[in-house]
Amino acid sequence: MFLQVSNLHKxxxxxxxxxxxxxxxxMTIVQEEFICAVGASGSGxxxxxxxxxxxxxxxxxxxxxxxxxxxxxxxxxxxxxxHYTLYPWLNVQxxxxxxxxxxxxxxKERKEKASYYLSVVGxxxxxxxxxxxxxxxxxxxxxIARALTSEPKVLLMDEPFGALDIHTKESxxxxxxxxxxRTNLTIFMITHDVEEAVxxxxxxxxxxxxxxxxxxxxxxxLPERTAHVKRHSQFHDYRDELMELMRLHGKEALTMVx
Amino acid sequence: xxxxxxxxxxGFWRLSEDIPKPLYISLTISSIALPLILWWLVTTIxxxxxxxLPSPANVFQAFVRLWKSGDLVKDTIASLWRxxxxxxxxxxxxxxxxxxxxxxxxxxxxxxPLFGLMRYMPAPAFIPLLILYLGIGEEPKITLxxxxxFFFNALMVMDTVKxxxxxxxxxTYILGGxxxxxxxxxxxxxxxxGILDACRINLAAAWQLVIVxxxxxxxxxxxxxxxxxxxxxxxxxxxxxxxxxxxxxxSLDLFFQYLLRVSCNWxxxxx
Numbered sequence: 334m335f336l337q338v339s340n341l342h343k344x345x346x347x348x349x350x351x352x353x354x355x356x357x358x359x360m361t362i363v364q365e366e367f368i369c370a371v372g373a374s375g376s377g378x379x380x381x382x383x384x385x386x387x388x389x390x391x392x393x394x395x396x397x398x399x400x401x402x403x404x405x406x407x408x409x410x411x412x413x414x415x416h417y418t419l420y421p422w423l424n425v426q427x428x429x430x431x432x433x434x435x436x437x438x439x440x441k442e443r444k445e446k447a448s449y450y451l452s453v454v455g456x457x458x459x460x461x462x463x464x465x466x467x468x469x470x471x472x473x474x475x476x477i478a479r480a481l482t483s484e485p486k487v488l489l490m491d492e493p494f495g496a497l498d499i500h501t502k503e504s505x506x507x508x509x510x511x512x513x514x515r516t517n518l519t520i521f522m523i524t525h526d527v528e529e530a531v532x533x534x535x536x537x538x539x540x541x542x543x544x545x546x547x548x549x550x551x552x553x554x555l556p557e558r559t560a561h562v563k564r565h566s567q568f569h570d571y572r573d574e575l576m577e578l579m580r581l582h583g584k585e586a587l588t589m590v591x
Numbered sequence: 592x593x594x595x596x597x598x599x600x601x602g603f604w605r606l607s608e609d610i611p612k613p614l615y616i617s618l619t620i621s622s623i624a625l626p627l628i629l630w631w632l633v634t635t636i637x638x639x640x641x642x643x644l645p646s647p648a649n650v651f652q653a654f655v656r657l658w659k660s661g662d663l664v665k666d667t668i669a670s671l672w673r674x675x676x677x678x679x680x681x682x683x684x685x686x687x688x689x690x691x692x693x694x695x696x697x698x699x700x701x702x703x704p705l706f707g708l709m710r711y712m713p714a715p716a717f718i719p720l721l722i723l724y725l726g727i728g729e730e731p732k733i734t735l736x737x738x739x740x741f742f743f744n745a746l747m748v749m750d751t752v753k754x755x756x757x758x759x760x761x762x763t764y765i766l767g768g769x770x771x772x773x774x775x776x777x778x779x780x781x782x783x784x785g786i787l788d789a790c791r792i793n794l795a796a797a798w799q800l801v802i803v804x805x806x807x808x809x810x811x812x813x814x815x816x817x818x819x820x821x822x823x824x825x826x827x828x829x830x831x832x833x834x835x836x837x838x839x840x841x842s843l844d845l846f847f848q849y850l851l852r853v854s855c856n857w858x859x860x861x862x
Contacts (some may be wrong), residue, residue: 357857388761408767418762422857423778435776463857483766 336362336385336487336521343380353544360538360547362487362521367513368539370523370528372550373579377545378523382491385521387413398486408432410482411480415492417472419464425451425475426460432483442498443482450478453512470501478504481518490522494529499565503560506532527579530554531571532563539578548578616711618706645827650834662816667835668810672802673729677736685744691788692745693752694778697728706742714739715803722807732804739800744793751785752778784858791847798840803812809842 343355354377362368373380383389385396387406396403398410419428426444429451433443451457454474464472473493480488494502510533513520524530531539534553542549553571555562562568602610610618634646636726641649657663691701714735721731755778763773800853805814813832820828852859 386761386765388764404759406764408765410765412765414758414762416756418756418757420759420777420780422783431763433771435766441654446643462664465857479766502845518608 334400335361335364335397337397338381338518339387339394341381341384341391343377343384343389344392347535353475355545356383356546358545358547360551362519364519365517366536367520367534368522368536368538369528369534370521370540371525371530371575371579372523372545373525373542375542375545376540378525378540379491380519380547381540382412382489382523386410386489407437409486410489411478411483411485411487412489413480415489415495417464417476417496417502419471419472419475419479421464424463424468425456428464428475429479429482432479436483441495446482447478450481451475453481453516454478454508462514469497470505473497473505478511485520487521488556490520491581492524493522495524495526502529507560509533527572527575528563530576531568532558537570537575539575541578549575550572551575595662599845623624628725640733641828642824645830649827650830653825654831654834657828657831663831663835666743666811666816666832667839669809669815670813670836671839673734673804674734674794674797674801677733678740678794680733681737681740681744681793681797685741686748686786686790689745689748689789690752690774690778690782692749693755693782694774699749706746709738709853710742714800718804718807722860726807732809735804736800738799740797743796744789747789747793748782748786751789752813754785755781785857786853787847787851787855791844791851794843794847795840797834802836811851 338358338360341355341358342353345352345354358381360368360370368496370378370381380389385403386398387403387410390404403410420431423431426447429447430443431444439444448457448460451460454477456471456474457476458472459467464475467475476491476493477488495507497505506529509520512518522533524531531553537551537553538547539551540546551571551574554564555567555571600614602608602614608823625802631647634641634644634649645653656661679712688702717735718731718739721734725731725734759777759781760773763777768777801812802817805812806818806848809815813836817829817832820826
């Protein structure tokens with residue numbers, strides 16, 4: 334698997350004219366990487382993810398997956414949104430099967446796959462529950478299982494833990510790392526949470542705002558991936574460097590507005 | 592004694608919170624029982640001409656009389672049939688059109704201005720035209736109900752459909768869904784509770800219109816019964832008509848609420 338974003342530009346038409354949201358974005362993601370794109374609001378990170386998902390078309394440049402240009406959304410890219418996007422009238426099992434049902438896969442096969450991925454996210458016992466009976470973290474785990482049943486080449490995540498409380502968020506971080514290590518998943522996640530990005534990813538793209546550009550690419554090498562590492566000096570170095578970068582660009586953006 | 596009284600009224604003024612069950616039950620019963628008692632007291636104590644205000648007993652006697660003669664049943668069936676027919680056709684067209692209006696900006700642009708305008712034309716104002724075009728048989732009555740329900744229902748269904756979140760639609764595209772699947776397997780089930788609720792509310796309108804339509808020209812129906820009773824100053828029969836109309840309307844409303852509860856359990860607020 335090989336995902337490539339090349340020379341991507343995106344402008345929005347506003348009543349004050351053209352607004353450059355993304356400018357000359359270049360990224361490469363290879364099999365089994367866990368990549369985070371970190372940026373403050375206004376860095377166009379959600380817009381970037383939409384181009385990769387195929388929900389929106391770039392003005393210039395392209396996104397390729399295994400050499401094929403992306404023009405529309407499709408099940409080769411799974412996606413998890415920040416807001417819960419489970420179908421409230423379907424139970425957990427039916428939600429997980431839904432993508433396969435849309436693709437016309439036989440009842441037997443989709444049941445097997447959904448059950449397997451529900452066990453992967455540890456929700457086998459909740460197969461018959463409705464989404465409204467689940468906690469926020471569980472809902473996101475169902476959303477992940479649903480995305481995985483299509484066996485996508487890459488899992489895209491749009492601030493998936495942004496709506497969760499701090500404790501749930503931390504346990505979801507450990508869950509994600511565990512999931513990533515157990516499977517051969519490739520993950521591309523966007524977030525504004527610098528610590529989250531450093532803790533989870535093996536490589537980070539730091540985005541600057543207005544227009545969104547890649548300011549820095551950073552490979553993360555941490556001795557371990559457990560909660561302890563957050564006290565490690567290496568962890569702090571990465572975090573501080575990214576924070577500094579974002580603060581700098583935050584100021585820049587403010588003066589530009591003034 | 593004082594203490595237990597205070598207990599049952601405990602929580603009366605709790606803002607947007609559930610109240611204790613005994614309080615709920617006693618308030619619900621009082622809601623119907625108090626006016627009944629008041630009515631009974633006024634007609635028993637006050638020396639009121641039953642031609643002006645009949646007592647509950649008078650009305651009950653009239654009810655038994657009309658029931659035994661078979662008129663009441665005949666009238667009720669006639670009215671129910673008209674409502675059922677008019678409402679069924681209105682819903683049959685309004686629901687798909689409303690779903691399309693909520694889903695496609697193009698169809699919304701095409702229909703919304705017209706429907707918005709028609710909605711503000713009171714259906715009874717169409718009566719002279721309907722008589723002119725369709726005569727005085729069943730057609731104008733059913734058409735009147737259709738006009739009175741269709742535009743409201745289409746616009747209300749459109750509003751529920753617009754509530755389907757964009758994220759939900761987009762995640763369905765990502766899972767491999769096509770627009771037809773999204774319409775039938777995401778938008779429709781998501782809007783179903785709202786659609787049933789719109790139907791419930793508009794059924795009340797249909798029930799009002801059937802009475803209006805029967806006041807004009809008909810040989811049977813609950814509206815007709817009331818207008819005839821009025822002409823002969825049979826006030827007790829007017830009351831019977833009104834109460835029967837109210838009870839049937841309420842039953843239909845409860846039926847829709849029940850339908851909503853069994854078919855869309857997922858949409859209820861309770862866990």
